[in-house]
Amino acid sequence: MCQECGCLEVDQIKIDGKLLSARNHTHQHDHSHHAENNVDTGREISIKQNILQKNNQIASHNREHFAAHHVFSMNWISAPGSGKTTLLEKMIEDLGNNLSIAVIEGDQQTDNDAARIRQAGAEAVQVNTGAACHLDAEMIHQALHKLPLQKNSLLVIENVGNMVCPTAYDLGEHLKLSIISCTEGDDKPLKYPDLLLTSKVLLINKIDLLPYLDFNVENCMQWAKKINPEIIIFPVSAKTKEGLSEFYQWLQQNL
Ligand SMILES: Nc1nc2c(ncn2[C@@H]2O[C@H](COP(=O)(O)OP(=O)(O)O)[C@@H](O)[C@H]2O)c(=O)[nH]1
Numbered sequence: 088m089c090q091e092c093g094c095l096e097v098d099q100i101k102i103d104g105k106l107l108s109a110r111n112h113t114h115q116h117d118h119s120h121h122a123e124n125n126v127d128t129g130r131e132i133s134i135k136q137n138i139l140q141k142n143n144q145i146a147s148h149n150r151e152h153f154a155a156h157h158v159f160s161m162n163w164i165s166a167p168g169s170g171k172t173t174l175l176e177k178m179i180e181d182l183g184n185n186l187s188i189a190v191i192e193g194d195q196q197t198d199n200d201a202a203r204i205r206q207a208g209a210e211a212v213q214v215n216t217g218a219a220c221h222l223d224a225e226m227i228h229q230a231l232h233k234l235p236l237q238k239n240s241l242l243v244i245e246n247v248g249n250m251v252c253p254t255a256y257d258l259g260e261h262l263k264l265s266i267i268s269c270t271e272g273d274d275k276p277l278k279y280p281d282l283l284l285t286s287k288v289l290l291i292n293k294i295d296l297l298p299y300l301d302f303n304v305e306n307c308m309q310w311a312k313k314i315n316p317e318i319i320i321f322p323v324s325a326k327t328k329e330g331l332s333e334f335y336q337w338l339q340q341n342l
Pocket residue numbers: 165166167168169170171172173174248292293294295296323324325326327
């Protein structure tokens with residue numbers, strides 16, 4: 088379980104395999120290392136507020152960095168295995184000739200996804216979060232130092248596979264995009280409303296599998312709209328590329 092204060096995992100964060108020493112625990116906050124046993128609720132809330140406040144300051148800095156470089160940035164959030172990396176591979180293949188795309192990959196361990204993105208032809212930096220279940224603004228700030236960004240380019244941040252915690256963290260991105268794949272069940276918007284509330288766009292992926300599943304796309308879309316009436320939804324398949332051109336069209340209009 089990821090602890091909001093980060094005590095348990097800060098020593099394990101790696102950028103492209105290198106330990107992130109700047110984040111080693113420096114005791115800037117006044118709480119016990121055994122927080123789960125002896126911190127009262129009031130203190131816990133204030134620690135969480137401090138963490139999010141600090142995160143938001145760094146997110147603002149990241150936002151300035153994106154603006155200065157004319158970079159459009161998206162934060163992709165979903166359960167593990169919904170198809171984020173596959174969709175990115177297809178997007179690089181389809182748009183990469185005319186649009187510079189860079190990716191920050193978040194996973195607890197391995198650089199498998201960064202390797203896949205480089206293989207597809209785009210720049211990528213891997214962030215390994217250790218025990219943490221989400222990326223935060225500081226991790227993105229550090230990763231940006233390793234990532235040469237082209238002017239007028241697109242940056243996609245593939246968050247750690249998790250439908251809950253990443254929704255709470257502003258990374259400085261222009262928008263959050265969520266993905267629900269058909270194998271996960273059509274009621275996911277109802278079960279994970281924060282995912283839809285914080286997202287500008289929802290991709291419903293793996294529609295090539297619909298003939299084999301009891302997934303009702305209409306229901307999924309209706310439930311997503313009930314939670315966030317403004318959300319823009321594209322049913323797609325990374326495998327067959329069905330629906331991707333509509334998504335690309337929207338993307339190019341919003342860069
Ligand atoms: N049938 C089908 N499989 C897909 C699709 N997109 C991704 N997958 C498969 O789903 C698995 C997880 O994909 P991946 O991109 O690694 O998911 P991530 O964890 O969200 O990055 C892989 O086996 C992919 O080949 C799709 O549109 N249709």
